[in-house]
Amino acid sequence: MSGDEGLPVSPAEEASPVPPAQEARREAIAFVVAAASWLVPGLGHALLKMWGRAVICFLTVGVLVWVGAGMRGNLFNSRGNDAFDSLGYLADLGTGGFYWVAKGLETNGPDVSRADGDYGTRFLATAGVFNLLAALHAYEVARGRKV
Amino acid sequence: MTAWSLIGLLSAMIAMKLSHFQALVVFALVISIAFGFLGRRRPIDRVKYILWTLLLFLLIGVGIGWAMYPFSH
Numbered sequence: 001m002s003g004d005e006g007l008p009v010s011p012a013e014e015a016s017p018v019p020p021a022q023e024a025r026r027e028a029i030a031f032v033v034a035a036a037s038w039l040v041p042g043l044g045h046a047l048l049k050m051w052g053r054a055v056i057c058f059l060t061v062g063v064l065v066w067v068g069a070g071m072r073g074n075l076f077n078s079r080g081n082d083a084f085d086s087l088g089y090l091a092d093l094g095t096g097g098f099y100w101v102a103k104g105l106e107t108n109g110p111d112v113s114r115a116d117g118d119y120g121t122r123f124l125a126t127a128g129v130f131n132l133l134a135a136l137h138a139y140e141v142a143r144g145r146k147v
Numbered sequence: 148m149t150a151w152s153l154i155g156l157l158s159a160m161i162a163m164k165l166s167h168f169q170a171l172v173v174f175a176l177v178i179s180i181a182f183g184f185l186g187r188r189r190p191i192d193r194v195k196y197i198l199w200t201l202l203l204f205l206l207i208g209v210g211i212g213w214a215m216y217p218f219s220h
Binding site: 056 | 165167173177178180181185188
């Protein structure tokens with residue numbers, strides 16, 4: 001494999017370029033997939049017909065939110081006092097629709113005076129960050145950069 | 148029964164008390180399985196990745212716990 005001057009040419013350079021219209025359409029679909037994946041964990045992968053990953057994403061976020069709320073972890077809101085509260089809110093928002101499920105589950109409110117509540121806070125934040133990671137994965141798959 | 152009262156009932160059912168180690172195991176297990184499915188495609192690769200990640204989570208978690216032990220007194 002070589003170019004006109006005998007220089008090696010990578011497969012990407014050899015491949016015919018994707019038409020801009022098709023590229024824009026693919027980008028739009030990828031955004032929709034990522035948004036769906038954020039709103040309902042696993043939905044993005046389900047739209048891409050990756051059933052195993054869809055079920056695992058849904059169950060992972062669901063279990064983490066369920067256990068986190070059961071341990072009475074702190075679910076941050078938009079009225080944070082400092083940067084850590086704001087970051088916690090962003091992480092919790094990452095769970096998408098499960099944010100409101102967690103709010104509904106925590107009928108007695110958070111209790112971080114015990115280690116359990118502190119662990120619960122981490123479980124809830126991890127659920128959100130994991131869901132954002134899963135949404136990014138679904139976006140990359142939809143763009144054709146990952147399998 | 149409304150949806151929110153059902154959620155409240157579920158919430159009462161899950162009011163759980165986990166020890167530190169149980170919480171670590173639940174966290175490590177759930178995240179290992181999720182990473183295995185997200186990061187690998189072939190089933191055998193997924194199993195290997197899940198087991199390896201789980202082992203590292205537990206070893207490093209317990210290791211950090213022991214490293215902090217002298218400062219707890």
